[in-house]
Amino acid sequence: MRRLIIAIDGPVGAGKSTVARRVAELLGYLYLDSGAMYRALALAALRAGVPLADAARLEALAAQSRIELQSDPSSGGRLRVLLNGEDVSEAIRSAACARAASQVAQHAGVRQHLVAEQRRLGAAGGVVMEGRDIGTAVFPDAHLKIFLDASVEERARRRLSDHRSRGENIPFEQMLAEVRERDRRDRTREVSPLVRAPDAVYLDSTALEAEEVARLIALLARRRSGEAG
Numbered sequence: 001m002r003r004l005i006i007a008i009d010g011p012v013g014a015g016k017s018t019v020a021r022r023v024a025e026l027l028g029y030l031y032l033d034s035g036a037m038y039r040a041l042a043l044a045a046l047r048a049g050v051p052l053a054d055a056a057r058l059e060a061l062a063a064q065s066r067i068e069l070q071s072d073p074s075s076g077g078r079l080r081v082l083l084n085g086e087d088v089s090e091a092i093r094s095a096a097c098a099r100a101a102s103q104v105a106q107h108a109g110v111r112q113h114l115v116a117e118q119r120r121l122g123a124a125g126g127v128v129m130e131g132r133d134i135g136t137a138v139f140p141d142a143h144l145k146i147f148l149d150a151s152v153e154e155r156a157r158r159r160l161s162d163h164r165s166r167g168e169n170i171p172f173e174q175m176l177a178e179v180r181e182r183d184r185r186d187r188t189r190e191v192s193p194l195v196r197a198p199d200a201v202y203l204d205s206t207a208l209e210a211e212e213v214a215r216l217i218a219l220l221a222r223r224r225s226g227e228a229g
């Protein structure tokens, strides 16, 4: 069976990470979270005091920074994110980092650096990569593309519980406003905005468990890899 490149795109809170990690586990593939790379760069920028609107300095920072994703299929796809050798897997999950990531991701030069690295990581196949532009820009020839969506209220609820589990308490109305703002930025930016690829399978996870969605995607992948020989 051919080892596929599976692209899972969608807005914030649609369940991409949980689903992509589980699909990778079911298939014995590598799980790669492209958003973690934008978050790691955002963290580097916040620490270095680089303004998030300064495209030239952010691009230089992207060129200098070593951002690595280490995925281990044997540990349920747990992903470690390294910034210049430092494990920043937890640090990049703060609400401040999420906000900053969606701003650094606006810049074409930044994206060029990170997309090149994403292509290198996924080129051999046997990967599930999640993000916003995987099926449209990073791997337009991906063997299986999924666009994972959910209602904005459900996505805000999921984000809220992610943050709560890390001890960050944010009122629901504020979370909803932040999710809407990130949607707006991700969907309207000039470079590689979040759009559904015409050949992507659209899945609405509002009323589905992550496990159900993951099994459905794994089934589609097995069919497709059989077809691909």
Ligand code: DC
Binding pocket: 012, 034, 035, 036, 038, 039, 098, 101, 102, 103, 105, 130, 131, 132, 133, 134, 182, 186
């Ligand atoms: O998936 P996430 O929330 O961890 O992503 C953080 C930010 O990075 C998100 O606001 C948009 C950006 N991003 C992107 O522009 N392209 C990707 N392929 C992945 C994430």
